[in-house]
Amino acid sequence: MITLRVNGSTFDTDSDPETPLLYVLRNEMELNGAKFGCGLGQCGSCTVLADNRPIFSCLTPIAMLSEREITTLEGLGSIDDPGPVQRAFIEEQAAQCGYCIPGMIMRAHALLLQNSAPDEAAIREALEPSLCRCGTHLRILRAVHRASDGFQEQTSAAGESTQ
Amino acid sequence: MNALGQLKFPRRSLLKGGGALVLYFAISPARVLLAQEGAPTAAPSAELPGSLSEYPFLDAWIRIDSDDTITVFTGKAELGQGIRTALTQVAAEQLKVDFPRIKLLTADTAQTPNEGYTAASHSMEKSGTAILHAAAYLRRTIIGLAAEELGVAADNLKVEDGIVVSSAGERRSYGQLVSGRSLHVTVNDQSEFFAPDSYTVMGQSVPRVDIPGKLTGKPSYVHDLRLGGMVHARIVRPPRRGARLAKLDTSEVDRMPGVLRVVRDSNYLGVIAEGEFQAIKAMQALQAAAQWEGGTSLPSDTDIYGHLMQLPADISVINGPQTPQSPPEGAKIVEATYTRPYQMHGSIGPSCAVGLFQNDQLTIWSHTQGVYPDRAAIAEMTGMDEQSVHLIHMEGAGCYGHNGADDAAADAALLARALPDRPVRIQWMRDHEHQWEPYGSAMIVRAKGSVSGTGDISSWNYEVWSNPHTTRPGPAGNLLPAQLISGAFKPEAPTNIPQPAGGADRNAVPEYRIPNARVVEHFIAEMPLRTSALRSLGAYMNVFALESFVDELALAAGVDPVEFRLARLEDPRARHVVTTVADAFDWTGWKREPGRGRGFAYARYKNLAAYCAVAIDLDVDRATGRIKLGSAVAACDSGQAVNPDGIRNQIEGGLVQSASWTLFEQVHFNADGVQSVDWAGYPIMRFPSVPAAVEVHVVDRPGEPFLGTGEASQGPAAAAIANAVADAIGARIRDLPLLPERVRTAMRG
Amino acid sequence: MKVLYGIAVALLVLAAAAVAYAVSPRAIEAVKRPDPQSFDGATVAHGERLALIGNCAECHTAEQGEAYAGGRAIPTPFGTIYATNITPDPETGIGTWSREAFRRSMYEGLDREGEHLYPAFPYHHFTKVLPEDIDALYAYLMTREPVRNEAPANELRFPFNLRPLLAGWKLLYLDNGRFAGLADADEKVNRGAYLVQGLAHCGGCHTPRNALQAEKKDEFLQGEVTENWYAPAISGDVPAAVKWSENQLADYLTGRWVEQHGVALGAMAPVAHNLSRVTDEDVVAISAYIASLMEDDTAETDAEITGAVGERPDSGDVGAVIYAGACAVCHDASPSPFAAGLPLAFSTSLRIPTPLNLIQIIENGVKPPEGQPGRYMPGFAGALTDEQLVALASYLRGRFTGRDPWADIDSVVKATATEGSAGAEISNAE
Ligand code: FES
């Protein structure tokens, strides 16, 4: 049995240790955020965070993850209380079919944790592993810029309150 | 008042006093029968607008329960184009109820009208128009009922969020008013609707209803459907078309953990397991165990155009004189051949479906674009009668046409029948989608034209060669799995879509004032690779070729390309999008720099849907030949704009998608079969190559009919990019995609 | 060690100062940029091929920058050197350089004004190049579009920031003799040797260097670390599972996938990409010469290659589980020819003395240039902990080569794991 820590809770699974995390998230934990797109690490639909770094859950056996903190789309917020990146994506209406967007949001979130004020080139580079077929890219970029403004406000507000 | 009196709904004796239409409608098949099969009171009328012509009855479109729940039905499906939101806006506006109150039910063979396929950018034109008229008609009728019940003139009544209020302050809700009445009446096409300038919901960029759930992990796609006891299936396809499964020893696979059933029927092969990863491992083992033989070998992708042009073709002159025009003496002649390779839909989520076979009933949840046609095909394939097959649409990843959805639904049918009483989920792997989806057709265009000394286009000969652009089911034989099972069904002989919409020849006829423009179509039914509808069909290639050629003629005439177009465009709405883009782009003030170019293109989709113009600038790296897209400006006139942000999203998305087709995309194949079976073999645009900016201007035409928009920008985007590349390097590339080595070759001259 | 090194440097500084004093090079007069029309087309085209063989654009182009406009940072043990702008811009490029000035820079490592150039610019190889080839290169560069771009100033530690000291370096290591030809070699191999030793400057990466960054002549092409990649030995005992054929080398050098060897990665990728655009004869010549340098008994036995000699770790091994869940889908049973990874029993990266390349590949993946079909491997940076990376790398080496674990694996993992970059671009001519 392997114990995973996902979105702050623990989850025990009897699946084979080599089973990629994606299938445990979707079928055992009933989380929808991570999507199957290619199973080859080429599209980023399955992206979740391990210790705040983006990983392809389709290629990450659960055996690798027992010591890690996993965050999925569901861990960033809910429909009633979306997280800052989710909110920015909703405000920009950054989705067409929306299938790729969870992966985009996870990558954007990881980027903003490292760099709350990324420039356009840094955003494009961070999102490069994720594919979007609907051509929503420009809205996604705007959403990440918007989320970054939110992140910065948070940071500067936190800065002011400590003064 | 008399008129209103006539519109009064009949009391339904069946439910008299019960007041609950909801009870009545809860029995779905009856609802379908009543709402769709027609009744003696009215025959479908071709006069009625949109899909009302086929479903003239009000209750096919709208249901109001006595508890005031309002349900609107559409046979169209949400494909990520935002149709759910736009249709709800139309209904809310015309019914005068608040937007969130409306429940919209989409494509479901037990619930909604049969609106065929959600395709060809028809959703707003067809379903939107039907709902517009049905809702306006219903509101007017309800006011009539209220007037009667309250004994006041209709003019003294107003509506507030689904409640009719008299000047005396008396209130009746819609639910109260229609309670116990049948809505099974013909929608009178005389129905008036509100004056566009009073609209509060239509015309607004209402946020999409599906986005928050999708972005926070709510189950939103058929991929997310989890039914009790559900099991997982994977398929193993032949390595090539026509290959036979010669030998298979399943003993090892049968013993693998979690495996429930290996499903084999002639050349059809799949496996069902308890767990998804178990199914994948079993699939891999099955693949290794299966021995295939034979099959059709493919020509090579390098000489596909020559190959296609040798195949038998149906030739028709679709515009202009029967014989080619010769250029007049002294005219400048331009000749060009353009090519487009096979390209794919490439949905980010491979096709998926869930099937359940229980008590001789088959239920399938699918992201098909057409629940009714798919039901018919699946019924034929399984030998079941249609009434025993229930198709429910659930969203998938964007499909952009006929991808693997219908085939996956057929897989679900076969697999579910092999394991009755348990829901079976089939998820295609990436290579299944890439290898087996029907591609967008390869095409060739030969154009020969001339400009006279005065700059007039003095001759125009345009010929297009293409494989079919629609092979949807249709008959069972158009479903891939049906071709593999014993008693294999044969695909039907493909036909072209006739003008004016056209398939292979969509947008092949120039809209410009060109005397005797001759347009010929060579329809090649024999497909080396299976092809079908890919977003915008032949229009992508025809607009690319036609608008490239217009630029080539403009260059020969020495006239600015925008001026050259305007001089030949008569439709004021066409002229308007052209000038809007030219102004916003600052076409005349644009600054030229080495290695940089700008391009312009225009088309009205299908020559009868939305108008769209695009301008773009870009840089070409002279050393590598790589193209770096700059800023694009587009303008779109879709008639009455229901949701401007939705239109913007479609135009922008279509433009970026087309940029990816145009710069990168090509299905690679050789004698062994298709090689492009993943994103490494079929690369599409990634973030670093996305244009720097895209600005979309929505031209609103209040009161004008809705014009399909989802496929309006692909053609113009491709041509604008090609024209900009030609401008940057001073040489023309006529073969898609515009690969770096083609740029380098063109620069060498 | 440190002390000795310090003394050596000090001595060198003194020696060089003396030399520099004795010979201070003159400036060559600025000229007006020659009219591009004055060069003949064939010479320019020849120059373009030579520039590709010399891989000039790779160093002289900044990321996202214009070709040949300079500005790329080149890390050295002594600090960062920025490549110069070699477009014919008169102010920031070489627009005012005469043919003579250009030749002198290539042969003597001096700019037009007589300043010494750092040997990151490999003039110690270019001395081998024939003057007519240098002139063709000049013709090619002078017919490019001038680009205004000032390269940043070098950031070098004292005393390496003192250019006159380079006179001393040159005294020690610069051998200004043209390529003399090989005895007992046919024309093809001779041509290859001319290119490899000269313009292509393969030794710049593949030959071990001494403390002053000079190539060790007696260890020609024996393998060295450059910019975080190990350029393996390509002469003598070569760390490949099976011997390279000339044809395989030619394919590899032009960016193609080679069964049993793989594809050019890392710093080699741009080289291969460039070579895919030059004439076949030159690539064939280079391949023939390199093949002639490789020892015949390189090949391992079949048993060794299939991994049979390696103790197969038991399945409780973390590395084995990771391989099964993350790697096997592409390396054992790929659904796609483009996702298919090299069967690892053939991997050179598992056979070189350092895990550097393996770690780079696992962390950053393999990517063809954007929009081009090609072999693709996702990067696993962030997915693996350092311990898991060590476990995986050790497992792979043991399982597929049967060799002893790398001694320095922990430190290499620590050093590279923190970096994380966008992926090792590969060249691709498939
Ligand atoms: S599904 Fe994991 S990267 Fe595509």
Ligand code: FES
């Ligand atoms: S929104 Fe559909 S794939 Fe990105």
